[in-house]
Amino acid sequence: MTDAIENLTITRPDDWHLHLRDGAVLDSVVAHTAQQFARAIIMPNLKPPVTTTELALAYRERIVAALARAGVEPGRFTPLMTLYLTDNTSADEVRRASESGMVHGIKLYPAGATTNSDAGVTDLLGRCATALEAMQRSGMPLLVHGEVTDPDVDLFDREAVFIERVMQPLRRAFPELKVVFEHLTTHDGVQYVQQADGPVAATITAHHLLYNRNALFQGGVRPHWYCLPVLKREKHRQALLDAATSGSRRFFLGTDSAPHPKGLKEHACGCAGCYTALHAMELYASAFDSVDKLDQLEAFASLNGPAFYGLPVNPDKLVLQRASYVIPEELPLAGSTVVPLAAGESLGWKVVTN
Numbered sequence: 001m002t003d004a005i006e007n008l009t010i011t012r013p014d015d016w017h018l019h020l021r022d023g024a025v026l027d028s029v030v031a032h033t034a035q036q037f038a039r040a041i042i043m044p045n046l047k048p049p050v051t052t053t054e055l056a057l058a059y060r061e062r063i064v065a066a067l068a069r070a071g072v073e074p075g076r077f078t079p080l081m082t083l084y085l086t087d088n089t090s091a092d093e094v095r096r097a098s099e100s101g102m103v104h105g106i107k108l109y110p111a112g113a114t115t116n117s118d119a120g121v122t123d124l125l126g127r128c129a130t131a132l133e134a135m136q137r138s139g140m141p142l143l144v145h146g147e148v149t150d151p152d153v154d155l156f157d158r159e160a161v162f163i164e165r166v167m168q169p170l171r172r173a174f175p176e177l178k179v180v181f182e183h184l185t186t187h188d189g190v191q192y193v194q195q196a197d198g199p200v201a202a203t204i205t206a207h208h209l210l211y212n213r214n215a216l217f218q219g220g221v222r223p224h225w226y227c228l229p230v231l232k233r234e235k236h237r238q239a240l241l242d243a244a245t246s247g248s249r250r251f252f253l254g255t256d257s258a259p260h261p262k263g264l265k266e267h268a269c270g271c272a273g274c275y276t277a278l279h280a281m282e283l284y285a286s287a288f289d290s291v292d293k294l295d296q297l298e299a300f301a302s303l304n305g306p307a308f309y310g311l312p313v314n315p316d317k318l319v320l321q322r323a324s325y326v327i328p329e330e331l332p333l334a335g336s337t338v339v340p341l342a343a344g345e346s347l348g349w350k351v352v353t354n
């Protein structure tokens with residue numbers, strides 16, 4: 001609901017794709033997400049990866065303890081856990097995950113595609129058919145990092161080629177499997193998700209809605225804009241913004257906020273990942289406002305995700321205000337620092353009550 005478009009009150013949103021990390025880093029970042037979001041899908045790409053329900057439940061306990069240390073009141077934020085799919089994930093493990101009530105998805109990382117993906121899948125249909133069958137049967141969603149890793153495929157084409165080589169055969173073999181195409185970045189991906197038969201949805205990050213690949217090279221190499229899948233051309237950004245603001249229930253919010261220490265981003269071989277947990281809703285509101293679609297923000301941020309995952313909508317609200325918000329230059333991260341996306345820049349929206 002817009003009130004002279006100066007204030008925007010929406011159902012409290014959820015983040016359907018988030019990296020919280022572990023140990024001391026977890027302590028530094030968890031409160032940022034809890035300030036804006038009621039729930040988040042917690043990515044399992046730790047070292048070692050979260051491959052079993054037992055590991056996921058133990059990780060959940062560490063997140064709950066970190067929330068308490070950060071002063072977040074109990075019940076205010078719920079972590080929705082995921083497992084990391086491997087070549088060896090069994091049907092029994094899928095059943096345990098499903099019966100736990102705490103695990104809400106199983107994540108496909110093609111081996112070598114992104115940060116901490118070395119233990120990922122080498123051949124999805126060849127090695128994971130039993131697990132996929134069990135997931136389809138129990139309604140457990142497959143969350144997909146949708147890029148091929150073939151070094152002969154151009155970095156900017158890896159999502160489009162993934163659709164042909166992996167997504168289409170996967171969905172022919174398992175048409176009722178729930179699939180979330182995570183951090184969608186291309187026009188091709190948008191078309192695929194819009195037209196697919198069956199239970200297919202996608203998350204979209206704030207950075208892919210706001211920036212095209214020029215941001216990576218503005219005045220020099222800008223490592224804090226580097227993430228995977230990498231930012232694409234302007235026509236892809238526009239397709240994503242059209243999809244996110246279209247009212248289609250297949251697209252929902254997933255920040256992919258992924259903290260890396262400043263020194264590992266500003267590095268000869270810098271890590272992939274943008275930190276947006278601090279200012280996620282300010283970034284998304286700015287993106288929606290840029291095309292005069294603030295009226296669609298609530299569906300994207302707060303309604304479509306719960307509908308896909310079969311969870312209730314949050315009972316409380318979040319209020320945003322049209323006001324200048326300057327993004328901090330850096331934030332503490334476990335004895336180091338993290339540089340938030342677009343550090344030092346100002347945005348036109350600010351979260352006021354949470």
Ligand SMILES: NC(=O)N[C@@H](CC(=O)O)C(=O)O
Nearest residue numbers: 019114115227228258272273
């Ligand atoms: N998006 C990224 O660039 N990085 C993520 C991994 C991922 O989501 O692919 C990370 O864990 O750092």
Ligand SMILES: [Zn+2]
Nearest residue numbers: 114145228229
């Ligand atoms: Zn990913």
Ligand SMILES: [Zn+2]
Nearest residue numbers: 019043256258
């Ligand atoms: Zn991610």
